[in-house]
Amino acid sequence: MNEEAFRKRTERFQRLMRENSIDASMIRTLSSFMYFTGIKWLRPALLIPAEGEPTAFIFQYETEEFAENSWIKNFKTYRRVSELLRAVSGTIRQEGYKTLGFDYFVERDSYVLFFEIFKKMNAQAQIKDVHALIMQLRMIKDSGEIEAIKQASKIAELGMKSAIDAVNVGASELEVAAEAIRTLMKKGSENPHVYVTTGPKPRIHAEPRCWSRIKQNDVVEIVLATDYHGYYSNLTRTVFTGGLSEEKSKALDVFLEAHQTAEEHLRVGVKFSEIENMLKELFERKGYGQYYVVGFTHGVGLLTEEDPITTIVVPHRQYIAAENMTLASVHAPLTIPKIGTIKLEDTYVIKPEKAERLTSFDYKITK
Numbered sequence: 001m002n003e004e005a006f007r008k009r010t011e012r013f014q015r016l017m018r019e020n021s022i023d024a025s026m027i028r029t030l031s032s033f034m035y036f037t038g039i040k041w042l043r044p045a046l047l048i049p050a051e052g053e054p055t056a057f058i059f060q061y062e063t064e065e066f067a068e069n070s071w072i073k074n075f076k077t078y079r080r081v082s083e084l085l086r087a088v089s090g091t092i093r094q095e096g097y098k099t100l101g102f103d104y105f106v107e108r109d110s111y112v113l114f115f116e117i118f119k120k121m122n123a124q125a126q127i128k129d130v131h132a133l134i135m136q137l138r139m140i141k142d143s144g145e146i147e148a149i150k151q152a153s154k155i156a157e158l159g160m161k162s163a164i165d166a167v168n169v170g171a172s173e174l175e176v177a178a179e180a181i182r183t184l185m186k187k188g189s190e191n192p193h194v195y196v197t198t199g200p201k202p203r204i205h206a207e208p209r210c211w212s213r214i215k216q217n218d219v220v221e222i223v224l225a226t227d228y229h230g231y232y233s234n235l236t237r238t239v240f241t242g243g244l245s246e247e248k249s250k251a252l253d254v255f256l257e258a259h260q261t262a263e264e265h266l267r268v269g270v271k272f273s274e275i276e277n278m279l280k281e282l283f284e285r286k287g288y289g290q291y292y293v294v295g296f297t298h299g300v301g302l303l304t305e306e307d308p309i310t311t312i313v314v315p316h317r318q319y320i321a322a323e324n325m326t327l328a329s330v331h332a333p334l335t336i337p338k339i340g341t342i343k344l345e346d347t348y349v350i351k352p353e354k355a356e357r358l359t360s361f362d363y364k365i366t367k
Contacts, residue, residue, distance in 0.1 A: 003071040025101030031302035101130030135307040152233035156226040173208035195223040202335030217242035219340030225304035234328035236345035266355035
């Protein structure tokens with residue numbers, strides 16, 4: 001663990017808090033807790049003041065493990081969740097914080113509940129959502145984060161091979177996903193996500209189904225989100241059973257052209273909407289405009305999909321690519337009735353002249 005790197009992240013966030021007149025911020029989302037502390041924790045609770053050292057709130061019998069794995073040395077203990085909430089609110093009142101930040105994001109449903117409880121227990125203070133401030137920092141990766149994403153990318157390639165090996169007529173989507181997950185976890189991915197879609201009825205980013213089985217001449221989309229030390233890489237490929245018909249080959253070639261177009265233009269200074277418009281124009285010109293699901297890229301890091309999320313957050317399409325952003329592209333698939341879902345997606349780190357692709361795997365795959 002690089003203590004200096006985590007301290008610098010915390011200090012940058014503290015500067016942002018001071019600039020926005022925030023006295024302290026409560027971190028309750030798992031990804032941001034890990035970003036500042038360096039360790040995953042089941043019930044993340046970290047209070048970062050605008051000045052001074054952060055305080056973590058840790059279950060009584062987990063303090064030794066936490067101290068061994070995090071640079072945070074100030075912590076308060078609890079045994080019950082009710083004690084945790086009282087300890088947080090008591091510290092806030094004791095320090096006299098008037099304006100509080102809360103890292104609000106729907107990673108887990110319980111975080112929404114925690115936010116509502118937090119507001120009620122600290123009614124004397126003004127509460128501000130600081131998630132956007134934190135994501136200003138998290139969008140730009142440091143060397144350690146990029147290295148973890150590179151390792152996740154290597155693991156993803158191994159998982160993709162296992163998934164493709166399992167693509168056989170009669171196999172279920174769930175069976176294909178299971179083979180990928182087995183490989184991913186054995187190679188060090190602690191919380192991988194695998195999505196498999198087969199057949200001529202398109203689905204977007206679908207959970208694998210045990211009853212949906214691969215048939216001859218099916219299109220099989222495989223989406224992997226693989227983590228290493230908490231950091232994710234995305235890799236997507238499409239498998240064509242029974243070979244490539246003329247119609248499927250044309251659709252695949254068009255998507256591959258879009259993938260290459262995005263890769264060639266992803267560099268420091270480009271606005272994401274510029275590339276999005278290029279892809280929309282390409283798909284429309286080739287006759288696939290009605291099948292393209294808009295949103296070609298999203299960030300990857302401590303979450304499988306994080307800022308900038310051009311896929312679902314429209315204002316993020318106006319963001320400008322910055323050096324050391326890590327992005328997945330092309331995320332939005334072609335969803336073609338009577339053919340299926342077609343997508344090719346890789347993970348990149350943004351560089352001044354050209355994006356560096358971190359994942360590597362064949363694009364035209366038939367079985």
